[in-house]
Amino acid sequence: MGKYVLQRIGYMLITLFIIVSLSYFLMKLIPGSPFSAAEKLTDSQLAIMNAKYGLDQPVPIQYLKYMGNVLQGDLGVSFQFSNTPVTELISQRVGPSVTLGLQAMIFGTIFGIVLGVIAALRQNTWMDYGSTFLAILGKSIPSFVFAALLQYFIAVKLGWLPVAFWRGFEYSILPSIALAIFPISIAARFMRTEMIDVLGSDYITLARAKGATPFEVAFKHALRNALIPVVTVLGPLTAALMTGSLVVEQVFAIPGIGEQFVTSIKVLDHPVIMGTTILYATLFIVIIFIVDILYSIIDPRIRLSGGNN
Amino acid sequence: MANHSGKRFPKEMFEPAHYDESLGEKIEKPSLNFWQDAWLRVKKNKAAIISLVLLTMLIIMAFIGPYLSGYDGDVQRAEHNNLPPRIEAIQHIDWLPFNGTITNREGETLTPYEDRQVEESYWFGTDQFGRDLFTRLWEGVQISLLIAFLATAIDMIFGVSYGAISGYFGGRVDNIMQRIIEILMGIPNLVIVILLILILEPGILSITIALAITGWTTMARVVRGQVLKLKNEEFALASKTLGATNIRIIFKHLMPNMVGVIIINTMFTIPNAIFFEAFLSFIGLGLQPPDASLGTLIESGFKSLLLYPYQLIIPSIVISLLMITFNLIADGLRDAFDPKMRD
Numbered sequence: 001m002g003k004y005v006l007q008r009i010g011y012m013l014i015t016l017f018i019i020v021s022l023s024y025f026l027m028k029l030i031p032g033s034p035f036s037a038a039e040k041l042t043d044s045q046l047a048i049m050n051a052k053y054g055l056d057q058p059v060p061i062q063y064l065k066y067m068g069n070v071l072q073g074d075l076g077v078s079f080q081f082s083n084t085p086v087t088e089l090i091s092q093r094v095g096p097s098v099t100l101g102l103q104a105m106i107f108g109t110i111f112g113i114v115l116g117v118i119a120a121l122r123q124n125t126w127m128d129y130g131s132t133f134l135a136i137l138g139k140s141i142p143s144f145v146f147a148a149l150l151q152y153f154i155a156v157k158l159g160w161l162p163v164a165f166w167r168g169f170e171y172s173i174l175p176s177i178a179l180a181i182f183p184i185s186i187a188a189r190f191m192r193t194e195m196i197d198v199l200g201s202d203y204i205t206l207a208r209a210k211g212a213t214p215f216e217v218a219f220k221h222a223l224r225n226a227l228i229p230v231v232t233v234l235g236p237l238t239a240a241l242m243t244g245s246l247v248v249e250q251v252f253a254i255p256g257i258g259e260q261f262v263t264s265i266k267v268l269d270h271p272v273i274m275g276t277t278i279l280y281a282t283l284f285i286v287i288i289f290i291v292d293i294l295y296s297i298i299d300p301r302i303r304l305s306g307g308n309n
Numbered sequence: 310m311a312n313h314s315g316k317r318f319p320k321e322m323f324e325p326a327h328y329d330e331s332l333g334e335k336i337e338k339p340s341l342n343f344w345q346d347a348w349l350r351v352k353k354n355k356a357a358i359i360s361l362v363l364l365t366m367l368i369i370m371a372f373i374g375p376y377l378s379g380y381d382g383d384v385q386r387a388e389h390n391n392l393p394p395r396i397e398a399i400q401h402i403d404w405l406p407f408n409g410t411i412t413n414r415e416g417e418t419l420t421p422y423e424d425r426q427v428e429e430s431y432w433f434g435t436d437q438f439g440r441d442l443f444t445r446l447w448e449g450v451q452i453s454l455l456i457a458f459l460a461t462a463i464d465m466i467f468g469v470s471y472g473a474i475s476g477y478f479g480g481r482v483d484n485i486m487q488r489i490i491e492i493l494m495g496i497p498n499l500v501i502v503i504l505l506i507l508i509l510e511p512g513i514l515s516i517t518i519a520l521a522i523t524g525w526t527t528m529a530r531v532v533r534g535q536v537l538k539l540k541n542e543e544f545a546l547a548s549k550t551l552g553a554t555n556i557r558i559i560f561k562h563l564m565p566n567m568v569g570v571i572i573i574n575t576m577f578t579i580p581n582a583i584f585f586e587a588f589l590s591f592i593g594l595g596l597q598p599p600d601a602s603l604g605t606l607i608e609s610g611f612k613s614l615l616l617y618p619y620q621l622i623i624p625s626i627v628i629s630l631l632m633i634t635f636n637l638i639a640d641g642l643r644d645a646f647d648p649k650m651r652d
Contacts, residue, residue, distance in 0.1 A: 015492045019500070026504040136640075140632035142584050144591050145625045148611050152618055243499050247591050251611070262592045265503060277500045284497045 005293065012285050019281040024066060027270055028059050053079065076271035086275035090257060096166050097256035101241050103176040108183025116191025121218055123196060131188055138185030144247035147178035151251060164253040175252045182240045186233050194226040231295050235288040242280055350645035357641025360634035367631060371454055374447025378432055382448050383599050386439035391617050392421055394434040406619065434619050436609065446624060449601040456517050457582035463521035465575050468528025473559050476536030490526050498523040502585065506594045513596065516589060520582050528574050535567045569646030576639035580632045587628055603628045
């Protein structure tokens with residue numbers, strides 16, 4: 001186990017290094033500089049700007065400098081917001097994104113699990129079909145389409161909830177629901193399969209034979225074991241939530257990281273693009289790592305191997 | 310249970326049946342090949358069949374749709390801008406949204422066709438430049454499908470080759486190739502796709518390439534798993550003994566056994582590609598005007614959502630239908646090709 005964890009951490013660091021380097025060089029390949037579009041600058045002004053941000057040096061040197069800074073936790077300064085450090089920009093905007101992501105994740109998995117359990121307990125009834133249908137819808141409808149429709153029908157037409165912006169809990173409800181439809185559908189489908197599987201096993205028959213009520217059988221005996229594999233979908237869900245947050249934050253005008261990422265892409269604010277990329281990649285890798293470790297801890301049947309077996 | 314008591318069973322009923330040994334080996338039903346068998350099982354799945362019909366209709370419309378309304382999707386007519394949908398045949402049915410009226414934010418019903426004395430009817434309305442949205446919608450579906458199919462095809466070819474080579478040759482080759490995949494899978498697709506699009510400049514080709522580059526890893530892993538399993542089977546050994554080359558064994562003998570898995574994976578990749586294309590367009594990295602894709606239509610529809618909701622709702626319905634049908638067909642195929650893989 002210890003060896004496995006160490007090996008995984010090694011891989012994580014290599015992966016992260018490759019991602020950062022790759023994104024850095026890819027970004028350098030993007031045609032146009034951050035200053036070419038914004039204002040009409042004379043050549044000498046452009047030269048001064050480039051010198052100020054170190055853009056006049058050869059790319060490998062810029063790269064080494066950047067990597068050195070990143071190791072010290074310095075992600076550079078934004079081109080767009082004059083001289084604001086990227087770390088500061090990002091930390092200002094982490095709040096809404098994290099709130100949104102967590103709310104969507106918690107609401108989505110819990111609701112999805114409930115749907116899946118109901119479908120499994122009432123297999124091949126209208127409840128089962130209904131929940132399967134909901135799961136297909138959630139998996140199929142793009143989150144931003146759903147977000148825009150929610151915004152129009154619930155907020156604009158019915159006026160039940162605020163249309164946009166970020167000023168309190170009620171502002172976070174619609175975007176969280178829009179983000180949650182994917183976790184709901186994935187959790188529901190997964191849960192249904194696992195639950196049906198578990199309900200067919202011998203210890204459930206034993207519990208029934210002992211005289212446990214259907215409620216006890218389902219929630220005390222079956223649910224616990226059926227929940228274990230659901231942990232594995234948390235990784236893909238995180239990736240989906242990150243993708244979703246980019247557009248959902250756009251739709252609801254939420255000042256989160258996703259919204260900032262999109263803006264920085266549009267104005268080619270290199271340090272911010274890089275900073276956000278590093279943040280996303282780290283988050284993604286760390287969550288996948290945690291999920292794998294968690295899985296082996298709660299399910300002793302899973303044996304993690306060190307790769308060279 | 311039938312009623313046993315009180316019934317008399319005559320002795321003749323218990324005569325041994327006549328048994329003809331020559332019929333013992335007779336095959337009662339025609340033997341089915343892989344495809345017939347799969348089709349038999351897909352047929353039982355109502356959702357998949359309905360989806361197949363719907364999808365076929367959508368694809369047909371994508372090709373003939375742009376010619377049906379008689380308007381060119383690129384012609385701008387400022388005097389006909391933002392007209393709501395109107396279909397003459399059903400415009401008097403009030404609950405259908407095709408009567409050429411639109412409700413503004415104060416709740417008043419506007420009749421722009423009459424107000425502006427427009428004789429023509431635009432089935433799905435027009436956009437802010439007065440372009441016919443019916444034509445643009447189907448052109449958009451065409452382009453979205455094109456991008457999705459192209460990206461998926463590249464995915465499939467590359468993923469299958471990579472997985473087959475990695476699994477078949479094993480050992481050090483496999484080790485290195487798998488480490489590469491592990492690292493690639495650790496990278497959030499989103500980041501790479503966005504950076505690639507920025508470098509290549511948004512367009513059909515660049516979106517396709519970006520989607521293909523990030524999408525093949527799942528396929529490669531699945532195919533590798535299959536090859537690892539199949540390469541030790543007797544038929545592969547037999548072929549090897551007869552002197553078949555590695556390439557021949559992989560493509561002639563192993564591949565047909567993996568067709569099901571490959572098709573299932575491909576069917577799940579297509580909706581994914583459709584989604585990513587729309588996603589990129591929505592954040593402003595999609596096709597450049599005047600080209601239309603479902604994503605760009607949704608994006609521009611979203612901008613005028615408050616005033617002209619039909620401009621968002623119609624493409625939203627179409628993209629959702631596409632995604633739902635592809636997913637349902639993929640589900641159906643998965644159950645049909647490989648009953649063990651049911652989720």
